[in-house]
Amino acid sequence: MRLFWSIVAAVVLAGIVLAGCANTLTSRLTLPDRYCVVREQLVLHGDFPLAAHHRLFEELVARRGDVCRRLDLPVSDEPIDVYLFETPDRFEAFMRLHHPEFPQRRAFFVKTDTQLKAYAQWGDRVAEDLRHEVTHCYLHAVVPNLPLWLDEGLAEYFEVARGRHGLNRDHLEHLARRLQSGNWKPDVARLEALDPTVDMIQEDYAESWAWVHFLLETGGEHRKLLCDYLGQLRREGSAQPLSLRLAGAVNRPADALAAHIRHLAATKLDSFTTASGNQVP
Numbered sequence: 001m002r003l004f005w006s007i008v009a010a011v012v013l014a015g016i017v018l019a020g021c022a023n024t025l026t027s028r029l030t031l032p033d034r035y036c037v038v039r040e041q042l043v044l045h046g047d048f049p050l051a052a053h054h055r056l057f058e059e060l061v062a063r064r065g066d067v068c069r070r071l072d073l074p075v076s077d078e079p080i081d082v083y084l085f086e087t088p089d090r091f092e093a094f095m096r097l098h099h100p101e102f103p104q105r106r107a108f109f110v111k112t113d114t115q116l117k118a119y120a121q122w123g124d125r126v127a128e129d130l131r132h133e134v135t136h137c138y139l140h141a142v143v144p145n146l147p148l149w150l151d152e153g154l155a156e157y158f159e160v161a162r163g164r165h166g167l168n169r170d171h172l173e174h175l176a177r178r179l180q181s182g183n184w185k186p187d188v189a190r191l192e193a194l195d196p197t198v199d200m201i202q203e204d205y206a207e208s209w210a211w212v213h214f215l216l217e218t219g220g221e222h223r224k225l226l227c228d229y230l231g232q233l234r235r236e237g238s239a240q241p242l243s244l245r246l247a248g249a250v251n252r253p254a255d256a257l258a259a260h261i262r263h264l265a266a267t268k269l270d271s272f273t274t275a276s277g278n279q280v281p
């Protein structure tokens with residue numbers, strides 16, 4: 001079962017000038033910045049050579065178009081700094097010094113008054129991690145005051161490799177099991193009421209993903225409902241909660257979501273495995 005280390009960390013770090021630490025700290029404790037590649041909105045930094053046209057970077061660049069087209073959002077040109085740590089040790093040493101208050105994880109997103117940044121460690125899960133964190137950056141570049149649950153639900157949807165329509169296997173399996181055992185009742189208002197200063201747990205990530213998948217993958221009217229909400233949030237800085245919009249537009253939203261998950265579990269889970277049981281790359 002995957003761990004949900006990627007969280008939104010909307011933290012104001014005024015007064016901390018990370019780049020200015022280079023003269024006083026060892027290289028292990030500074031941001032990786034020996035090599036730099038600029039790809040449209042993304043400024044990728046690392047202490048190891050970065051291939052400008054690496055397949056992952058191409059995908060991250062393309063993901064901006066995916067996010068904006070799917071959500072009817074404009075494209076921003078605000079720079080997004082992505083710092084890539086070559087090893088977990090390097091990443092963890094940096095984290096312990098600069099963000100000791102954050103839980104252990106492989107990657108994270110930081111928004112300040114002036115910057116959007118993603119930090120990640122290079123490894124087996126870097127593609128998924130970067131798709132997740134960079135999605136946060138693309139969203140926050142154009143939408144203010146995004147509710148935590150929706151921010152995470154969208155990041156969980158867009159962290160899935162392209163071509164899979166946001167179908168997150170781990171979440172689907174988790175929710176299908178809970179439905180089968182009768183211990184899950186979808187409740188988007190509960191997600192909206194979550195304390196933004198408290199880390200979400202796996203159940204919250206999974207349900208957030210499920211609502212986003214339902215809205216984006218079950219017809220134009222549902223997608224429009226989400227797009228209208230994001231559009232109002234972008235224009236006005238606040239919007240009527242999605243739970244109220246759902247209640248007005250969807251007959252029994254909780255039952256509709258449960259039916260959607262059951263249908264996905266019955267029709268899509270097999271597509272993740274080959275005949276030998278290995279996950280399809």
Ligand SMILES: [Zn+2]
Pocket residue numbers: 006007008132133136151152155
């Ligand atoms: Zn996240």
